Amino acid sequence: MKNPRILLYSHDTFGLGHLRRTLAIAHQLARVLPEASQLLVTGSMVAGAFALPPKLDLIKLPALSKHSDGRYKARALRLSLSQIIAWRKQMILQAVQLFAPDLVLVDKTPAGVEGELVPALRHLKTWSPQTRLVLGMRDIEDDPFTTRAEWANNDTHTLHENVYDQILLYGQRAIFDPVHEYGMSARAAAKLVECGYIAQPNVTRPRAVVRRELDATARPLIVVTAGGGGDGFALCKTYLDACRIHPTLNAAQTLVVTGPLMPPRQRAELRALESARVTLIEFTPDLVSYLAAADLVVSMAGYNTVCETMALGERVLLVPRTRPRAEQRLRAERLAARGMAHLLLPDSLSPENLGAAVEHALAAPAPHVTLDLNGVSRVSAALADLLSVERPPIGTRNGNRRVTERPPIGMRNGNGRVKERIAA
Known part of the structure; x- marks a missing residue:
């Protein structure tokens, strides 16, 4: 055609x-x-x-x-x-x-x-x-x-x-x-x-360039992403709290990407917790380059971020959304069961548990990804x-x-309403 x-x-x-x-x-x-x-x-x-x-x-x-x-x-x-x-x-x-x-x-x-x-x-x-x-x-x-x-x-x-x-x-x-x-x-x-x-992760900048930008040339780089950010506050806030009490997180360099849909008041609360070891941004169209440069990705279990981290072969710790749908939990559980991701369910999310999970994931070998990507x-x-x-x-x-002709734009049924069911 x-x-x-x-x-x-x-x-x-x-x-x-x-x-x-x-x-x-x-x-x-x-x-x-x-x-x-x-x-x-x-x-x-x-x-x-x-x-x-x-x-x-x-x-x-x-x-x-x-x-x-x-x-x-x-x-x-x-x-x-x-x-x-x-x-x-x-x-x-x-x-x-x-x-x-x-x-x-x-x-x-x-x-x-x-x-x-x-x-x-x-x-x-x-x-x-x-x-x-x-x-x-x-x-x-x-x-x-x-x-x-x-x-x-x-x-x-x-x-x-x-x-x-x-x-x-x-x-x-x-x-x-x-x-x-x-x-x-x-x-x-x-x-x-x-x-x-x-x-289809499109890495536009070399790993070394990204790590230099974030001052992570001599320390681990952790990227925390909340997807769109609409319900990502709990993950980001818990991670930043964990940075204050866990030596592994405090010794790493972290980029937190809140997502453009996070409410401004929540983002402002997170921004107040920035430090020399934590950079916080709202959004970047080049997220993939940051993921590719990371030693560990901490993320919810949305479809796109999971697929991108799998394609990049990155270590990933998934903290899935469980409401209103179980989609992310099921995805995270299936991948964790196959050794392709680490998992922390939100019911167990606390600064202490998240810090321990990050330490464990950082020390683990890179995953062997067997997904068809x-x-x-x-x-x-x-x-x-x-x-x-x-x-x-x-x-x-x-x-x-x-069928003999197209209907004029705006054509409606005899009762003036568009019929809602589709004829089989």
């Missing part, structure tokens, strides 16, 4: 994981399909802080944030959840209608946040049946009991079976098998392509293959219906 149009959906309500994973794929797509136009639809507040590939533009949706219990709300605007979701739905639908993508890649949420993708998916299935619809599935969603209940409640199985053409697993079934754990149907499992983990290449190859197979254009038969 010449000059394909690819739409990437990354809802980004909490943290940076969805955005960073989607951008890694977008950069690789730009390399293997240089003639493609890409449109990123995202709710991230910091999407513009990252380097974008050529021929990619983005639409910024009004931002959402997530309560500790998993419920969503408007991040900054004084709008109800229903109001902001309705707005986002309309923006996504119009993007699909105007951009007319040949392929849509959805990160993690098949129906979008609060079903915000449903009108756009329904539009494409009805009026653009040749558009490929692809779901990118993270290695782990949540614990099996919770995920099975959510999928049943959200009709996720129907989306897997009847709406998406392909499901790309950003992980390994040998580590965590969603078909078995989540009870995917045979029809959905047949669409699943195991791609491996998305890890070629996910970016496999994902882009799978998408390129889908685009290489021509489908009947609009005007040919789609199931039992004959």
